[in-house]
Amino acid sequence: MNFSSLQEWLVSLGVPSKVFAYNTWVYQVFMVVFLTLLVSYTVGLVFNRLGRLAERSNNPWDDVFLESARKPLKILIWLLGISWAARITHTASNAEIFEFIDPVRRVGVIVLITWFLFGLAKRFELALQSPDRVKEPLDATTASAIGKLLRASIIITAALVILQNLGFSISGVLAFGGVGGIAVGFAAKDLLANFFGGLTVYMDRPFVVGDWVRSPDKNIEGTVEHIGWRLTRIRTFDKRPLYVPNATFSTISLENPSRMTHRRIQETVGVRYEDLQQVRSIVDSVKRMLIEHDEIDDNQTLIVNLNQFADSSVNLMVYTFTKTTIWVKYHEVKQDVLLKIAEIIEQHGAEIAFPTTTLHVASLPEQFAQAGVQPVQQP
CATH class of the missing domain: 2.30.30.60 (SH3 type barrels.)
Structure with a gap:
């Protein structure tokens, strides 16, 4: 559209033709900027209306499209309006800077389309993870991989199109990339x-x-x-x-x-040698307690047995798995199991052993004998 077409359109709407008697480039630029402002404002109203409709619709993708297109479209309107005004100004000035109007406009349009597609890919990535938008949402890693591949493809394509619009040969660029790729591969291995x-x-x-x-x-x-x-x-x-x-x-x-399915409890509990007769009943009671425990999975390996005659204790091995894999809850379950084992040992009249040392003295110094201290006689 040129200014004459715009003038004819305004006259058809009822604007008096004498308004355009002073058809100077300044007046034309003013009208173009005013029209650009009007179109931008109208598009903003339309987007607000469409946004409210999208919020009430069942389609999860329409608001993604609108959010991605809002800013690029507004800037596109101003880019086209300013480039149009610049071309009008070019008729009154021979400055060399106006020769760059068309290349800048073309590159600007490509950049804005890239911005729109880039934002659409990013919002698409987020939408793939949302259960409100898709029936089977993807995990963050898969969605991120898809989004990165889309954005990389968009950027590479946009760069090639921009180079072509600036007069560069894409085939030459690709050929250079093929030859230079070997050197780049060694340098950036x-x-x-x-x-x-x-x-x-x-x-x-x-x-x-x-x-x-x-x-x-x-x-x-x-x-x-x-x-x-x-x-x-x-x-x-x-x-x-x-x-x-x-x-x-x-x-x-x-x-x-x-990705573990269970957490393991593996403990060694020692009782005194004096309580050796109660070990069998203690083992049975502990095993029964673990089987009946709500947080212990008795379908997994469960072992409670006399395992070792240690220096100062008879050691029982407790080996079982919890249903939970949550770290904090696991320690709560483990604490409960250990306290119940202590209660079972106490109920059987036994005690948990601790390291002790017994010293047998065959003879005592004379001063101890005078004090009435007698050595322990070995049987």
């Missing part, structure tokens, strides 16, 4: 190793965001907070962030305690 390590983590899924992981090979233990293409951020239990290059996970053994 660690970066590529981390990239493919991150890709392996996304595909094999040894852990996801929120999992507790640890490695017996490295001093790595904590909760996974973020999985990137180069680094994985782990929050240690003393609340310090630990950044691990993704290539590391290809060379170490990794344990994922978050």
Whole structure:
């Protein structure tokens, strides 16, 4: 649309033609800016109306589209309006800067479309994790991988289109990338190793965001907070962030305690040698208590047996599994089990042993004998 077409349209709406008698470029620019402002304001009202309708609809994706398009569309209107006004100004000025109007407009449109698609991909990633939007939400790790692949594809495509619009040959760029890729590969082998390590983590899924992981090979233990293409951020239990290059996970053994099904209780309880006759009944009572305990899974291995004749105690081994895997609740269950074992030992008239030493003296110094102290006679 040029200014003459705009003038004819306004006249058809009833605007007197004499208003346009002074058809100067300043007047034209003013009218273009005013029209741009009017269109921008109208589009804002339309988006507000559509937003209210989207909130009441059952379609979970319409508000995602509207939120992504709102700002890019408004800026697009102003970009087109300003470029139109600049072209009008170019008719009254031969400044070289106006020769860049069309390239800037084309690049600006591509950037705004990229912004829209980029925001749409990010909101799409969040929507995939929301049970309110999808019936079977994805976990954060899978959704993040999909979102990153989409955004990377959008950025690469946008960059190639911008280069083409600026006059560069895409085939030449791709050919240079093929030849230069070998040199870049050698120079950035660690970066590529981390990239493919991150890709392996996304595909094999040894852990996801929120999992507790640890490695017996490295001093790595904590909760996974973020999985990137180069680094994985782990929050240690003393609340310090630990950044691990993704290539590391290809060379170490990794344990994922978050995926355990049960937690194990393995304790040794010692009773006195004087209570050896009560050991069998104590073992039976402890085993019965564990079977009847609400938080103990008796379908798993459950062992209560006399296990060792120690220096100062008869040791019983208690081996069982809790139903819970939650760390805090596990310790509460373990405490309850140990206290009940202590009660059972007491109920049988026995006592929990502690390290003791008995000293037999064959003869005493004369001063002790004069005091009436007699040595213990060995049988």
